[in-house]
Amino acid sequence: MDKTDTLHAKHFEKVVDCQYACPAHTPVPEYIRLIAEGRYTEAYMVNWYSNVFPGILGRVCDRPCEPACRRTRIDEPVAICRLKRVAADQRDEDISEWIPDVPAVKNGRKIALIGAGPASLTVARDLAPKGYILDIYDREKAAGGFIRTQIPAFRLPESVLNEEVNRVLDMDVNQIFSHEITSLKGLLEKDYDAIFVGTGAPLGRDLNVPGRYDCEDKIHIGIDWLANVSFGHFDSIAKNVIVLGGGNTAMDCCRTAKRLGGTDVKVVVRSSFDDMKASPWEKEDAIHEGVDLLCHHVPKRFIVEDGRLVAMAFELVNSVYNEAGRRTLESTGEPEVIIPCDEVLIAVGQDTAFPWIERDVGLEFNQWGQPTLNEETLQSSIPNVFFGGDAAFGPKNIITAVAHGHQAAKGIDAFLSKVSIEKQGFKLVSQKMGVHDWSYPNFIDETMRHAVPIVDLQTALRNLSMEVELGFDERTAAQEALRCLNCDVHTVFEDDKCIECNSCVDICPMDCINFLPNKDELPLRASLRVPAMNARQDLLVSGHLKTGMVMVKDEDVCLHCGLCAERCPTNAWDMQKFVSLETYF
């Protein structure tokens, strides 16, 4: 194998599993260390700079970081998301001194942001300090997008939402709410230098099976129903409820139904339990609240008698996987199953909708009806029109919308200032303080993940807007924070200092380090002390050493404990913190 390229950031970025998995690349270990030290405001700001909504995301983020966390390969992931919430809960009230200044004298460039969801708000946050004039439009009365209209208050209190949304709006953003945009042409004719489309994926999919339109007031599209609950239009539901679908909308529907009078609430899905789109923790929460999850049931028809919905009929199936891992559902041949119900919520997916974009305006769409975009800048085929969030590539989640917001803001700024986007690079900072002393907590805490306390079930179910999770207290947070392995403090190897004494090999608790003759990647992986079977984790390979061997480190389960560097007699190993020089504004 070739010597690993450590002059570019890529190898190091990949090692920090959580940060690499986070679409906005939030410096997770950095903020977790700050929390461990009780420096909550700084921890909050590290988050705010990269993900804009720490209080919101600390409660409802889809948290792709956690399944990626290195610790999952050893015991359980660090509670990365809920630690973020601790930073938000415990930070100073007044953080104005940390917020970038917004110039009173603008730079003369005017941007329209369509939709006031997390994507547009992120673009606004990034461009405001640069002096852009920002007009944000939404057809709703208030900003927040789906975070406001869809995510129930028992998961996200309105006060938290308002605070973080307003912090962005207060950066001199002109708010044009209760205003639907009905024509891109019209907008292009106005004096905007650039337009950002962050209109989300607002169209709930329907389910066209017999009986669907025979009793419309008892059969709802899930996201429309949730919005109506959030606006206060609906405040009750029938006793026997079926929720169709297995994603996060279904989970919010069933838990909301439980709070509005549904005593028997069933989530019925076509897939297996494991293949359900909802995250494992969402399923756990629903089951904990007494929701039944029925898998491998394909909806066949609504049974309506005398204009009254009485039941639904389902076909039983099995998941069958072909060699490529593709799933098909095959009927079991058993008789259909009738499940009585008196109200149904359809939560089987969402789509984007661009009825307001004239097809002759010159905007290119791909075969799936999505705009054709530059993947880096999110620029569309009309050079001054950019997309982001769910509107760009279909429904994802808040943190992806934020990441798109950053990309588009950079894209817009580069486009209007006629410069190209340049990578800002990184630096590596040694953490060595003494022979056995490091400026990061290198001691490996072996305790299991701490559970977040929740309110008592009966109380929770009685109150639609009572937040279920109580969040970690400071002590538990500090303990949980110490579980983080500090993956951003890298093992950096200098070939010419190594005397091949094997000390690092022997001391490493995880058998990461090897000295052996070089080979191609696959045979090399197979011949390590413990074969490196996790192909998603890279090897760190040195150049040829004095004896002709190479040093090969499997990054897979390195604890970043620093023992290799402590044991090295020549400082060929060092523990160095990766510091990105990228900025958002």
Place this chain on the structure above:
Amino acid sequence: MSYKKSHFQHPSLKRNELGLTYRDYEGSLSTLCAGCGHDAISAAVVQACHELSLPPHRVAKMSGIGCSSKAPTYFLGQAHGFNSVHGRMPSVATGANMANRDLVYIGMSGDGDTSNIGFGQFAHVIRRQMNMMYIVANNGVYGLTKGQSSATAKMGSTSKKGAVNPLADIDLATIAIDMGATFVARGFSGDTAQLVTLMKAAMAHRGFAFIDIVSPCVTFNNHKGSGYSFDYFREHAELVNMSDFIPIREDILVEVPENEVREVILHDGSMIRLKHVAHEHDETNRLDALSALHKAHHDDTVLTGLLYVDPNAEDMHDVLGTAARPLNDLTEKELCPGMSILDSINNGFR
């Protein structure tokens, strides 16, 4: 501050016949200097015992005084151990072995401990043919007392401060064969694979097994001019043979490729397969081995590998005709069989 090595271990570590991973054979965290060869030797002991599936509590670690003699604390934390007096490990080990012949004895010593203050003890434990693996972590200096030259320091080599060693050096492998050791090898702390094989064979051998291990002292004897630095060893080492240890339980199906491969069956039925690299000497012939070593000493090369083995060796208990059951297992009735027996013994001297 790291005073602890994590108990976390790689999720796919191999388990041996006892269901243990090699981590179960570790000791406490070493306090030796970073990079010390002795730590690599400890790691090899750990690996060898793991691969042999030795129950850790059936091992006794015996040592004298020195950095090397401290090392047993850093392996086999579950084993018995006796960190004795400088140069006196052989006597203590003999006593232990007399009392309990059923344990696996690992003696760990240093060049100072063995070739200086303990030289007499070393000669006699070999004469006694005690069943043990005696390893010397040989760095040419007294590491623990800050780097004075030991009796293995090469004549004409220089200390860290530049003083020339005017005295002749002792080659412990040569002495061991001369004194009657029945398994003699030399390894290098920087070559774990070879060390592990030699150690496994040494522990399978019944009788006195000696391994001289070049183990650089990175703090006091790894400079230019030293006869025990990483660089000196790598420049002067000559591999006698490559060895392969084949435990008894494994089918001996591995194809024997060339005729220069020699197979030696050890006491417990396991086998060591030797492939000659540099020398043509017969490892089962004492004279051959000795002359190869003398020639190497003259040529300023360091022979490594298995130097001499007597597969039919006897051990101390065979020679002395002691009871098959360990002493500590015998009851008062057997140990004090009564007046009539004593009388009959006394009568025998009349």
